[in-house]
Amino acid sequence: MVPMPAFFALVLLIFAASGISAGAAGELREPVHPRRNVEQFAPVEARFIRFSIRATNRGEPCIDELEIYGEPDGRNLALAANGARATASGSLPGYQIHDLAGINDGRYGNGRSWIADRVEGAWVQIELPEPRTIQRVVWGRDREGNFIDRLSTAYEIEVALATNSWRRVASSEDREPLGVGARLLDVPSLTRPFVNRFAPVGTTFGPTGEGGASSEYRIDVWQTSDGLPGNTVTSIEQTPDGYLWIGTLNGLVRFDGIRFKVFGESSPLPNTKVLCLLVDRRGRLWIGTDGGGLVSLSSGRFQAWTKRDGLNSDSVLSLAEDASGRIWVGTAGGLNSWREGRIDDELSTEDGPGRPVPSLQVDRFEALWAIAGNRLLSRTNAGTLVRPVGNDPSAFSTVFSIGVGHDGETVWFGGANGYVGALRHGVVTVHSEQPGQLLGAIWALRETREGDLWVGTASGGLRRLRDGRFTSITTQEGLSDNSVRCIYEDQEGNIWVGTVGGGLHRLKAHRLTNITTRDGLAHNVVTSVAEDAEGSLWIGSNCGGLSTRRLGTFSSYHANYLLDNECIWAVCPTRDGSLWLGTWGGGLFRMRGREVSNFSIARMGIDDPVIAICEDNADGLWIGTAQSGARRFREDRVIDDLTTHGLPAVGVTSFVQEPDGPLWIGTSGAGLYRFDGRHCTAMTRSNGLPGNFVRTLHRDGSGNLWIGTSSGLGYWQKGRDGIAAFGQDQGLPDEVISQILEDGRGNLWFGCNQGIFRVVREEFLAVAAGETKRINAIIYGRADGMESIECTGGFQPAGLRSSDGRLWFSTVKGLVAVDPAHISVNDKKAIVHVEEILVDGVVLPFEPRAAASRIGPGTQRMEFRFTALSLVAPERNRFKYRLEPLEKNWVESGSQRTAAYSHLPPGAYIFRVTACNNDGVWSETGASMSFVVLPHPWQAWWFRALLIGAVLGGGGWLVRALSVGRLRRKLERLKEQHAIEKERARIAQDIHDELGASLTRITLLTEVGQKRADIPPAVSADLHRISGMAREAVRAMDAIVWAVNPRNDSLDHFANYVSQFAEEFFQLTPIRCRLDVPPDLPDHPLPTEARHHLFLAVKEALNNVVRHSGASEVWLRLCMDNGNLRVTVDDNGRGIPSATGRQTGHDGLGNILQRMESLGGSFEVASKPSAGTCLVLRLPLPSTKNAPPV
């Protein structure tokens, strides 16, 4: 037995051997790998690095990212974003994805790689902005591992300080030639040599490791495609009501994290080129425009001040407010101030009047700071702007941008030559990045409440200054553009960034760490993860090799001529220092010291994939296979087969070895088994197990068993019979459970197909004991840093709690780590607003705080649109609402932001809505809105009183009792109306799912039957008819369900359906159907009834064409015409004799007319003999004018 340290000695040895010095020692390096190659050499000072290619395995050479590293900082110096410039002998013409930019754009994959235009004499060169000490070059053919051609097999790397003095630092000469490894793929598994060696292809990924900036923040981007009116964002502010306001060059935008409300050309905003924004102490929004002067927005009303009111210029560049409520206005023509509606001309700068003032700030001491003429100035008591006495920042450079720090005393400034300065109590401190890493011109500065300074540059992206160190965030990390125009921190600590041409960004710190190939992982689809005695993690992947994490750094092992299987489905370090690997198609591997041994776990001659490995109590292993049960393995051979003890021959995904003997076995399909050394006993659904497909097992500290299945979670309490089951009804976010971990703080953590979730352990016990009904799960997903929310499972070991307390989950997009000790919760409650009320599709003008709105009698449908302003992960805000007095209980609406009610009886109502933020913290206040639905005259009290008066005596009393009783009954009925609508949608769904599936089965079965050779032709013909009828039944069902489902109640859905119907309808006829439907119909509600009748009318019209017209072509046109929806059916057939105007006698036309009139619409026929028929159907639609909200 070889102890573990010996194995690491090997790894270190090979790491060292990958240096060029090994060549001198006679041992060759591994051959070039298509994915990633590392060239390590003695540190050398260089400005130019040239990679020359002598030969490839096939075709012109391709290089996917040439990376250059130096010390001490581990950043890739070759990046174009860091100022490096690439040149080459020539690039393959005609392929934009392979142009030279692909060599150093920081993006991996064939789609962003460089290909040379030749093999002979091809080279590519990186020029650094200034000489640097470098010692490592990393390159590959395709970092994503999809392509293996165009691989440079002979090459050399030279460096130089000037282009006439090249020096070779690395080459292919000391590598083994390619080809040995490639052959291995064809070697049949049975004749494979038994002893292999592993060799690492990748080395460590640089000192930044998993803590690099790229994984520290999640960056979301919004652009015009998402509803932003323009991609140049000039300013961002948040009003006290929680809305984010975004100024763009194409309009002002109000954003709630989900919906953009744009104030553009057609809005009351006098000018849509917004240059700056300010929220004053009273919560008013100030807007500086380019050409429209100064605008304020308060209580939904815009008010403007221009040159006519005394502004020096109508271009307002900057805004600031002082404690007295005075608004300072920096214009293109000098400084103005605004106080109580009056504009004053402020004294000009010392350089003279009329200079543009692009930036303004007021500090804690009420001093006004300004930039004019690229200088930092402050305002004296005398009212002039002068340079600060003593240290003058402008002496360092031209100043473009200023920002007052969080303490109110520091004035940050930055300008053309790329340093950041702080002026505090007259003392200037200057910060700059590491030499040679140019910041570029600084356009924006913002210090956060936490004390980070965010710096926006003109072309170099963002920098964060924290503890004197700069961290760079550029397009490489996910910005859509590197020219940053403005930065803002919202109330919840999200950083918002506006760029020139790249739209709006939100940056938020990840709560989870997602490790991918970018961090050095071999492959992103992780199957199994385990920790060895040294604290190193071993990570298996689905056919992408093995990875390890040692001392916080990831490195990877790929198949080459030493290792021939990359499908590593189970990794298990054992007490003796070995590492066991279960593979797909390659059996079981043991890595021990310098050697790798391979054992076959065969079933009928073929290797059954090994999906689970677990150490037993006696120096052996339990091996779970994908199809043939489990084996016990000891001393290099299989010593027992559990299928001989009653275990069925199914997949075994998981084991739990009890310290005192018994073994738990999770199977895929046959439930859970307990093996006592002699027999396997089953526990299945009939014992309470939520499902028979067990994915993972976890034994907690008290010896209880937690069972993750594909259909819920099971819990077996030690010593008890039966299993408690938990599913979505008990509050699980998802029922496919892949990992179960404990954090040592009383929580259970689960990996599932909807992310990772956490539940307090006691909550399960309370539900199991019947004390409560549901558990509360806190779920983590993309918004928290997961690149995919799908955890992988069905392998063992599956995820783990490592010795440092972190929890590790395997996902289809890498490995996800959670640090339970440091995971933060957003306790900031969302601010809830009712944004809009639609009465029969028309927006009701209302003021949120005004008296109750009055709704006219006979209202059919009211729709409430609401929002909750928590901007961390707005898609996770959840809502509940109720309409008092109609509803006593809250209606949970999930993430849906609307509620609708139909046919409300007259009376006074209060609509209440409340919401929780992304972490489930509910707002106590919520929002409410009162309104009164007015009665028809005959419903009013005075009318009833008159009635009573008129019919005095017993008769009068009777009338009153009747009418009150009717009203009460109506109220009862309408309470259900809301529920009915939901029910209708559900029924529609069910019909589809159930009936649709059965009918589909029939059609397919008859199709298959017809193909059989052994049936008589008559039966075949019958089958043909049956399949046709079944198909027709599906079609008919489709139409019914479409009509019933309230989800289709819109013009757009109608247009889609009717055009699809027409296409299919005419498909089997000789008539060609042409459509003219505008792609953008207005978003208009179309109530079920109107939709249904209109559709039947159109259908009738199309039917007429088929039956009577004899046409060869028909046009179906839909358009909006003066508030009417106009549907035209126009054919080129023989026409209808004597048909003019409102024709009723003809087949079906009467029906159409009747239907249209019942909807309040109209119907016309125009026809000439042998010149076709034109049917015009018109339906008036209520107008939907938008009133300004706020």
Place this chain on the structure above:
Amino acid sequence: MSIRVAIVEDDEQVRENLARLIGEAKGFECWATFGSGEQALEGLPRRRPDVVLMDINLPGISGVECVRQLKAISPEIEVVILTVYDDSDRIFQALQMGASGYLLKRSPASEILRAVEDVHRGGAPMSSYIARKVVQSFCRQGPSDKPAENLSKREIDVLEYVSRGYTNKEIADALGLSAETVRGYLKTIYTKLQVRSRTAAAMKFRR
């Protein structure tokens, strides 16, 4: 060589009958079947079929999500969406995620086979309604900064004709092109649609 078809469908009977239909048809081979998206994602990248028939209404992860993840791992596998009814929104989502076409389950066997073959040959069947949605989607997103991501004049022409109900053959005649070229245009339109929706996708996966 016959076309290798995989089927992802949760209804066992439908799955088996489809498998039989395809297995017995000349020039087609039923290469693999899966009962869920999860299984499909595990198996498809390894089995590498040419075309996948994917039910949109799957238990567990949906067909749409399955297409998205599959195309991320194995972009070369073509996907045709199968649906019981015209669920326009979801079909369009699947197309944005990288599916190459869709079929109603009630379609006759001959039509199913024709669509599979068409997709395998690099075609991209498009109905007039889908064409309209494509136009709508591009209009709403506005022009991209990268010219290569915008529709060309010719592509717009082709879309216009498709949305009016013209067949590929008729479009070819009207524009003076070969039917093969029209198919090529449709394929590029789908590709551009996917690229554009991917850039906008970052924020769109909300539940």
